[in-house]
Amino acid sequence: MKEHWNQRFAEAEFAYGDAPHVSVCEQFCTPGSGRVLCLAEGQGRNAVHLASLGYEVTALDFSEVGLQRAQELAARTGVTIHTLQADLSTYVFEPEAWDGIVSIFGHLPAPLRARVNGQLRGALKPGGWLQLVGYHPKQLEYGTGGPQEPSMLYTVEGLKAELGPGWTYDVAELVERELEEGPYHRGMSAFVHILARNQQLATSNQPS
Numbered sequence: 270m271k272e273h274w275n276q277r278f279a280e281a282e283f284a285y286g287d288a289p290h291v292s293v294c295e296q297f298c299t300p301g302s303g304r305v306l307c308l309a310e311g312q313g314r315n316a317v318h319l320a321s322l323g324y325e326v327t328a329l330d331f332s333e334v335g336l337q338r339a340q341e342l343a344a345r346t347g348v349t350i351h352t353l354q355a356d357l358s359t360y361v362f363e364p365e366a367w368d369g370i371v372s373i374f375g376h377l378p379a380p381l382r383a384r385v386n387g388q389l390r391g392a393l394k395p396g397g398w399l400q401l402v403g404y405h406p407k408q409l410e411y412g413t414g415g416p417q418e419p420s421m422l423y424t425v426e427g428l429k430a431e432l433g434p435g436w437t438y439d440v441a442e443l444v445e446r447e448l449e450e451g452p453y454h455r456g457m458s459a460f461v462h463i464l465a466r467n468q469q470l471a472t473s474n475q476p477s
Contacts, residue, residue, distance in 0.1 A: 271331055277453075278312055278335040285311065286451035287342055289318035290373045291442070292402050292462050297322060303368030306392070308357065308385075309375030313339025313350060315409035319371070320348040327351040329360070357385050362392035369393075372401045374454075379420040386431040395469030399436075401428065405443055405459040413448070423461040432465070440464035 277284050279454045288294070293315045300323045307316040310328035312335050320343065328339050328350055336352040343350045358381055370389055377385060390397055403423035404415035416422065425441050441463050448458045 271440070274311075274330075274332040277332040278332055280450055281341075283312050283314070283338065284451050284453050285314065285374075286352055286449070286454075287312070287314050287317075288450070289315045290402060290450065291446070291448070292379040293318060293371065293373065293400065296400060296439065296440075304366070305371060306367045308370065308372040309377075310371075311335045311384075312372075312444065313342045313352075315371055315373050316350045317342050317346050317348055320350050321346060325351075327353055329353045329355050329357075331356045349353060359379065362388045364391055365394050365397075367393055367397060369398045369400070372399075372403075374402060374415065374460075376403060376416045376421045382421070386428070387433055389432065390391045390435050391468050393467045395467060397467045399432075399463065399465045401461075401463040401465075401468075403428070403461050405461050407445070407459035410458050413457060413458050414450075414454040415458075425461055425463075428461060428463060432463075435468050436465040437468050438463065438465045 297319060302323050305319050305324045305326045307326060307328045310316050310330050313328050316326045316328040316339060330336055331354060333354050338351055343366060365403055406419055406422045408415050425443060444462050445459045448454045
């Protein structure tokens with residue numbers, strides 16, 4: 270699996286483009302601050318965008334090639350990001366370490382996904398925020414990207430169940446729209462979008 274991603278990320282064209290996912294771009298469009306962890310971040314498009322707004326960003330992925338490309342993109346954009354090569358099956362989240370966590374199309378096998386998602390609130394500071402995007406089962410009808418294994422896809426209610434209690438949801442919806450994100454995400458798509466906050470409120474950490 271790791272070799273698959275290393276090969277994809279080594280291709281000349283950025284696999285999913287070098288612009289942030291549309292939901293990240295729409296929710297985060299003004300300057301901000303705080304420590305942000307981007308999970309399964311691949312070639313860094315979302316991390317670089319957030320860094321350009323002033324966030325201190327760490328991009329985590331298990332592909333060293335993806336993280337190399339992320340640093341290339343950061344240098345080209347004139348920003349600094351931290352990179353962390355780690356496998357989410359063994360990664361230990363530091364408690365209350367992050368102001369924000371971003372997970373964009375970080376599809377994992379269902380048992381591992383549930384375990385990771387169940388740890389996210391504990392990794393956030395009080396009032397910290399989570400933005401998560403994952404393909405919905407309807408994506409299989411469109412066939413424009415994402416895993417073909419139904420158990421790896423997201424529903425709103427299923428995701429809320431995995432995240433557990435203690436969240437306030439600003440956004441929790443199924444989105445159907447055109448994506449033009451490099452050669453592997455192109456065309457009409459169906460995905461779940463969550464923007465949630467740790468209910469231990471600290472309003473200064475809210476995104477704009």
